[in-house]
Amino acid sequence: KNEVEQSPQNLTAQEGEFITINCSYSVGISALHWLQQHPGGGIVSLFMLSSGKKKHGRLIATINIQEKHSSLHITASHPRDSAVYICAVRSWEYGNKLVFGAGTILRVKS
Amino acid sequence: EADIYQTPRYLVIGTGKKITLECSQTMGHDKMYWYQQDPGMELHLIHYSYGVNSTEKGDLSSESTVSRIRTEHFPLTLESARPSHTSQYLCASSDDGRAFFGQGTRLTVV
Numbered sequence: 199k200n201e202v203e204q205s206p207q208n209l210t211a212q213e214g215e216f217i218t219i220n221c222s223y224s225v226g227i228s229a230l231h232w233l234q235q236h237p238g239g240g241i242v243s244l245f246m247l248s249s250g251k252k253k254h255g256r257l258i259a260t261i262n263i264q265e266k267h268s269s270l271h272i273t274a275s276h277p278r279d280s281a282v283y284i285c286a287v288r289s290w291e292y293g294n295k296l297v298f299g300a301g302t303i304l305r306v307k308s
Numbered sequence: 309e310a311d312i313y314q315t316p317r318y319l320v321i322g323t324g325k326k327i328t329l330e331c332s333q334t335m336g337h338d339k340m341y342w343y344q345q346d347p348g349m350e351l352h353l354i355h356y357s358y359g360v361n362s363t364e365k366g367d368l369s370s371e372s373t374v375s376r377i378r379t380e381h382f383p384l385t386l387e388s389a390r391p392s393h394t395s396q397y398l399c400a401s402s403d404d405g406r407a408f409f410g411q412g413t414r415l416t417v418v
Contacts, residue, residue, distance in 0.1 A: 231351060235407045241341055241400060243351040284407060296398065298409055 201225045201292075204285050204299035211306050217272040219302045221285030224266065228288050231296070232259050232270050235282040244270070244283075275306045311335055314399050314410035321389055321417055329384045329413045331399035337408075340382040343398040344368060351398065357382055389417040 202223045211217050221230070232244040245252050245259040247268065252259050256275075261268040272279055285299040312333040321327055333340065342355040343366075353366030357376040371393070372386050382401075386393055394417050399410040 233351070233407070235402060241353070241402065241407050243343075243353075246350040282407070286409070296409065296412060301407070 200300070201289070201297045202285055202287055202299040204283075204302050206302060207300065208303045209305070211275050211304070213276060213306055213308045215275050215306075217275050217279075217304065217306075219270045219283050219285075219304070221268045221270070221299055222266060223268075223285075223287045223289075223297075225287065225289040225291045225297065227266075228290060230261055230268050231286045231288075232268075233284040233286060235284060235301070241284075272304075277306045277308050280305045312399065312401055312408045312410045314397075314413050316413060317411060318414050319416070321415070323390055323417060325389050327386050327389055327415070329397055329399075329415070331382045331384070331410055332380050333382075333401040333408070334380060335401060335403070335408065336379060337401035337403050338379065339402045340376070341400045341402075341407075342366075342372075342374060342382070342384050343400065344370065345396045345398060355384065389415075391417045393417050 205220045230247045234242045234244050247261040256273045258271040282301045282303050284301045286296045289297050315330045338359045340357045343351045344354050345351050352368035354368050354370040355366055355374040357363045363374050363376055372384050374384050396412050396414050398412045400407050
């Protein structure tokens with residue numbers, strides 16, 4: 199079992215839909231990151247969370263430390279949101295290194 | 309399993325020394341990246357490469373330099389280390405499917 203599990207693995211949505219990507223982890227963490235990898239391969243850091251909720255534009259990230267779960271929401275999705283979204287946690291159980299989920303491949307159709 | 313390796317994992321070095329952080333991947337990916345992360349902060353892209361002999365600076369200004377002479381190798385060099393360079397350095401590579409990250413190098417300059 200992976201320490202960081204993402205769901206779904208693949209997601210296809212229509213433009214305008216509200217999208218949720220989930221990340222569950224089984225280790226103790228000091229922070230959780232959401233990363234976005236564009237189809238061309240470029241990787242962007244979207245959020246770093248240690249508690250609560252953050253919002254950047256149409257993107258919202260939440261984390262529940264007690265439940266060991268985080269969600270990434272995209273409101274009013276657009277084809278340019280099509281990318282791979284990766285959850286990563288910094289875990290003290292692993293010498294404070296980053297542990298990565300497998301990623302969620304999102305495709306938004308117009 | 310991802311085949312991307314960083315060495316060393318941990319490095320403590322004196323001010324003024326020249327250091328090279330190694331990153332190698334055996335997946336044949338054209339795209340490679342270096343990220344810097346200070347404790348409790350987000351990941352910041354400092355360098356990227358889209359292929360042999362192609363390197364670009366990322367979003368965060370860095371005094372480091374990189375080279376890409378071979379597809380599988382993307383070393384990062386600090387000509388004269390300073391305490392302000394103390395950080396974690398994370399290497400990644402990607403194809404058009406997903407990104408793979410190395411274990412990271414934790415650098416301390418004293």
